[in-house]
Amino acid sequence: MPAKEKDTGFLPRYRVLDLADEKGIYCGKLLGDLGADVIKVEPPGGDKMRSRGPFHKSDVHPEKSLPFLYFNTSKGSITLNIEDKSGAAIFKRLVEKADVVVESFPVGYLASIGLDYPSLKKINPGLVMSSVTPFGQKGPLSEYKATDINIMAMSGYMQLVGEPDQQPLTLGGEQSFYPAAQYAAAGTVAALFYRDSNEGKGQHVDVSMQEAMITYWHEQTPVAMWRKTKENVARVGSMDAMVTPCGLYPCKDGWISLCVVTPAEWDALSKWMYEVTGNEEILEEQYKGGLISRMPVRDMVNVLVIDFTDRMTAQELFLEGQKRKLVVMPVNDVPGLLDDVQLNARGFWVELDHPVVGKMKYPRGPLYSDAIGDPMKAAPLLGEDNERIYCGELGYSKDDLAVLRTTGVI
Amino acid sequence: MAKKALEGIRVIEFGLYIALPLATRLLASMGAEVIKVETLTALDMSWFGPMYAPGALQLEYRPLKRNVTLDVRKPRGREVMEELIKKSDIFITNLGEGALTKYGLTFDHIRSLKKDLVVLWQTGLGSTGPYGGYKAYGRLMQHACAISTMTGTPDNLGVANISYSDYHTSVFNAMALVGALERRRRTGEGCFIECPIYESGVVTVGPAFLDYQSNGVVPERNENRHRFYAPHGAYPCKGEDRWCTIAVTSDEEWRAFSAAIGNPQWTKRPDFATAADRVKNARELDRLVGEWTSKRNAYQVMERMQKAGVPAGIVAKGEDLSNSEHLKSHDFYKEAEYYAADFDKPGVKWPVAGTSPVFSEPINFSETPCMFGPMHKVGQDNNYVYGKLLGMSKDEIKKLTKEGVFA
Numbered sequence: 001m002p003a004k005e006k007d008t009g010f011l012p013r014y015r016v017l018d019l020a021d022e023k024g025i026y027c028g029k030l031l032g033d034l035g036a037d038v039i040k041v042e043p044p045g046g047d048k049m050r051s052r053g054p055f056h057k058s059d060v061h062p063e064k065s066l067p068f069l070y071f072n073t074s075k076g077s078i079t080l081n082i083e084d085k086s087g088a089a090i091f092k093r094l095v096e097k098a099d100v101v102v103e104s105f106p107v108g109y110l111a112s113i114g115l116d117y118p119s120l121k122k123i124n125p126g127l128v129m130s131s132v133t134p135f136g137q138k139g140p141l142s143e144y145k146a147t148d149i150n151i152m153a154m155s156g157y158m159q160l161v162g163e164p165d166q167q168p169l170t171l172g173g174e175q176s177f178y179p180a181a182q183y184a185a186a187g188t189v190a191a192l193f194y195r196d197s198n199e200g201k202g203q204h205v206d207v208s209m210q211e212a213m214i215t216y217w218h219e220q221t222p223v224a225m226w227r228k229t230k231e232n233v234a235r236v237g238s239m240d241a242m243v244t245p246c247g248l249y250p251c252k253d254g255w256i257s258l259c260v261v262t263p264a265e266w267d268a269l270s271k272w273m274y275e276v277t278g279n280e281e282i283l284e285e286q287y288k289g290g291l292i293s294r295m296p297v298r299d300m301v302n303v304l305v306i307d308f309t310d311r312m313t314a315q316e317l318f319l320e321g322q323k324r325k326l327v328v329m330p331v332n333d334v335p336g337l338l339d340d341v342q343l344n345a346r347g348f349w350v351e352l353d354h355p356v357v358g359k360m361k362y363p364r365g366p367l368y369s370d371a372i373g374d375p376m377k378a379a380p381l382l383g384e385d386n387e388r389i390y391c392g393e394l395g396y397s398k399d400d401l402a403v404l405r406t407t408g409v410i
Numbered sequence: 411m412a413k414k415a416l417e418g419i420r421v422i423e424f425g426l427y428i429a430l431p432l433a434t435r436l437l438a439s440m441g442a443e444v445i446k447v448e449t450l451t452a453l454d455m456s457w458f459g460p461m462y463a464p465g466a467l468q469l470e471y472r473p474l475k476r477n478v479t480l481d482v483r484k485p486r487g488r489e490v491m492e493e494l495i496k497k498s499d500i501f502i503t504n505l506g507e508g509a510l511t512k513y514g515l516t517f518d519h520i521r522s523l524k525k526d527l528v529v530l531w532q533t534g535l536g537s538t539g540p541y542g543g544y545k546a547y548g549r550l551m552q553h554a555c556a557i558s559t560m561t562g563t564p565d566n567l568g569v570a571n572i573s574y575s576d577y578h579t580s581v582f583n584a585m586a587l588v589g590a591l592e593r594r595r596r597t598g599e600g601c602f603i604e605c606p607i608y609e610s611g612v613v614t615v616g617p618a619f620l621d622y623q624s625n626g627v628v629p630e631r632n633e634n635r636h637r638f639y640a641p642h643g644a645y646p647c648k649g650e651d652r653w654c655t656i657a658v659t660s661d662e663e664w665r666a667f668s669a670a671i672g673n674p675q676w677t678k679r680p681d682f683a684t685a686a687d688r689v690k691n692a693r694e695l696d697r698l699v700g701e702w703t704s705k706r707n708a709y710q711v712m713e714r715m716q717k718a719g720v721p722a723g724i725v726a727k728g729e730d731l732s733n734s735e736h737l738k739s740h741d742f743y744k745e746a747e748y749y750a751a752d753f754d755k756p757g758v759k760w761p762v763a764g765t766s767p768v769f770s771e772p773i774n775f776s777e778t779p780c781m782f783g784p785m786h787k788v789g790q791d792n793n794y795v796y797g798k799l800l801g802m803s804k805d806e807i808k809k810l811t812k813e814g815v816f817a
Contacts, residue, residue, distance in 0.1 A: 010586075010589045010590070011592065011593075011594075052624060052638075053637070054627065056624040060617040066621050068618040069620055070617040076622055108549070135736060139737075140739060142736075145725055146721050147659055147721045149644075150721050150722060150723035153578060153644065153655040153724060153725045154725065154726070156727060156731055158725045159727055161561065161562075161569065161571075162568060167634070167646070168644050169561060171568070171570060171631055172560025173618055173629070175557070177800060179578075182578065182582070183773050186436065186588060187775065188418065189588045190588045190773065191778070192592060193415075193416070193588055193591055193592045193595065194415040194416075194778055196595060197417075202777075203778065204777075205776075208772055211737075215432075215577065215769055215771075215772055219470065219572060220430060220472070220572060221643075222728030223731050223743055223767045224766045226728035226731075226732045227766075227767060229520060231728075231730045236571050237569070240571060242459065242461075248558070257550040257778070261455065262455065268747070282559040291455040291458070291806065292458065292461065295587065298460075314645075320442045324547065325543045327546060327550060329553055329702060330553070331554070332557060334556050334560075334622045334628055337556055338619065342539045343539075343609070345540055346536050346609075353687040357734075363609070363615075363619065365613055366605050366613065367586050367605055369590070371593055388576070
């Protein structure tokens with residue numbers, strides 16, 4: 001249904017039915033955090049993600065899965081067995097009044113239970129259905145199975161991470177679950193904007209995790225490199241392959257990262273290095289210039305930089321570097337980020353109170369605007385919106401709910 | 411004509427590097443008219459990448475965008491920018507507050523020019539707070555955002571040789587802008603949005619934030635091993651630097667995996683009996699899996715695993731992406747012309763340097779498909795934008811070009 005005029009938030013209370021697993025679950029979170037009315041549709045025993053560890057206080061419990069709690073903020077929850085005939089019929093009634101369905105099932109699964117996009121658009125032509133799958137809806141690999149590491153591999157991203165003579169590495173924190181879901185959220189909002197600006201026509205938004213992840217490292221132009229040089233992008237460890245100095249350097253109390261892009265930044269860094277080390281060599285003409293000028297003397301430059309960073313702490317380098325208009329960044333860890341003075345000053349951490357696990361800090365996301373409406377909410381309890389949706393919206397009585405529960409539909 | 415999701419939306423892009431132009435590229439692909447405003451009087455080093463095809467990198471950022479030259483440091487240049495903004499729906503920049511103030515383009519001023527304008531300011535560490543206004547590059551954000559502390563080996567932080575969080579920022583930018591347009595459609599109001607690249611990277615740390623708060627667990631760097639799955643890793647295959655990833659995520663997949671490799675005796679060892687056993691003994695398990703894969707071609711390992719229903723995928727290189735029948739079936743890589751930068755000449759005089767492959771947007775819309783189109787030369791659209799859009803005469807455009815306002 002088109003948005004109501006009185007909705008003044010960033011996204012109106014668009015109704016989103018979220019069927020996605022870890023591959024697409026972040027999409028609904030982004031939409032929900034921006035104000036949409038997202039309902040997680042869970043099988044009667046609970047979403048599979050509820051059994052994903054780690055758990056709060058290491059207690060294996062369906063309301064205590066930390067990935068579930070993280071990726072389901074600002075969502076509601078109903079239970080429904082969409083594989084059951086009555087369940088599918090109820091789902092179709094929900095679709096009549098919904099704006100969006102988000103899903104990440106294996107390609108063909110929804111068609112097998114009569115709930116694919118062509119079937120649902122007959123019920124609601126304005127529906128936007130957003131699918132996040134490993135390789136998209138079509139093509140020779142569309143039925144391939146993949147979890148995070150396989151996408152990190154098939155997108156080529158792993159080819160970028162690690163030491164040259166060692167195995168390729170994936171990034172920590174299952175990073176391929178973010179880009180495709182992010183694109184799906186942006187695409188979903190665009191499809192809603194199109195629908196409500198035109199004749200109300202919905203559409204299918206199909207996002208491939210592999211392709212989303214490919215775009216996330218494209219500045220290395222791997223395909224152009226192969227076609228033009230018959231060589232492949234190689235792993236280079238913690239130092240950038242194109243820019244010098246750029247990478248991770250040891251300092252007095254651990255590590256510091258820095259990157260010099262413009263000639264002015266090099267002049268500022270070399271002057272500072274000279275002040276600290278007294279080594280005049282660094283001021284020489286052969287080292288001057290921008291971005292790629294120092295590639296031929298890369299090893300020497302890195303030796304000189306390490307001699308400099310080694311004499312200072314990460315915090316000294318960061319703060320003084322910024323004064324000199326240089327990009328020098330500390331290496332933060334997870335506890336460090338939770339304590340970070342900058343993030344805390346900006347109100348980045350939002351404390352959400354969950355009825356089972358209690359209060360924890362969650363990131364509010366990077367978007368700041370007076371136009372963003374509703375505040376974030378903690379993840380829902382299993383089926384906490386059953387009455388609101390089934391009785392309040394679909395008109396079932398509490399007795400009906402008992403029947404549906406007993407027969408395994410909800 | 412194909413339908414466009416963002417038909418009739420005009421965007422002014424005023425900024426550099428990766429996150430900002432990628433966001434507007436996505437908007438252009440969805441049908442917005444994006445006008446990139448830049449000046450060649452300040453050298454942009456990214457015009458010279460990559461080394462083997464200088465200029466080709468720009469293809470990533472410029473398809474379908476209109477392109478004008480404008481030096482806002484000149485008073486007349488600023489006025490022209492103001493006129494452009496009045497004719498636009500979105501203004502997006504990543505310039506610092508100091509530079510914008512110097513040019514007379516503060517956000518209060520910009521917003522006063524057009525009542526329903528959507529303004530997005532992409533910042534580094536954020537505009538406020540003790541580090542407000544600090545410079546940042548996406549390349550280093552993987553360190554500031556803790557990702558490198560969760561990646562690699564116990565002794566060595568793992569680093570992606572890439573501008574990590576710029577990509578997250580670009581899609582956040584695009585999502586926020588389309589959301590703001592949707593809000594404007596309903597309310598008639600513009601708005602101001604800030605998106606720092608630091609924070610757009612921090613959110614991707616994910617459930618680890620909750621794990622630390624509830625269990626005191628700091629993520630370990632454990633190569634490719636997974637806390638709950640084994641085998642899980644990149645396994646060596648035949649050939650130089652060839653690897654296939656395999657992830658066994660359930661007992662069912664473990665049985666399928668074992669059968670796919672012919673149920674060798676070791677798969678029945680009691681120390682691999684349950685998922686918990688396999689995770690505990692992952693190092694030994696990885697060695698045995700690696701022994702099996704190392705005698706085989708990476709593609710064959712992947713195909714055999716997939717046939718058995720086990721998630722697997724080769725570690726793709728440029729050549730694999732280039733040759734992929736799957737990506738070809740999606741027409742994922744387009745081929746387009748790019749230009750050789752020569753900062754002594756106007757951009758419209760830069761010669762075509764060749765063609766190069768460029769990715770398409772990974773969003774496949776059934777009704778309003780993403781579009782692709784050529785990259786314009788720098789200043790190619792001066793006549794259209796200044797003449798047709800702003801109504802300047804040919805003489806005036808000539809005069810301002812000569813005076814270095816359009817340069």
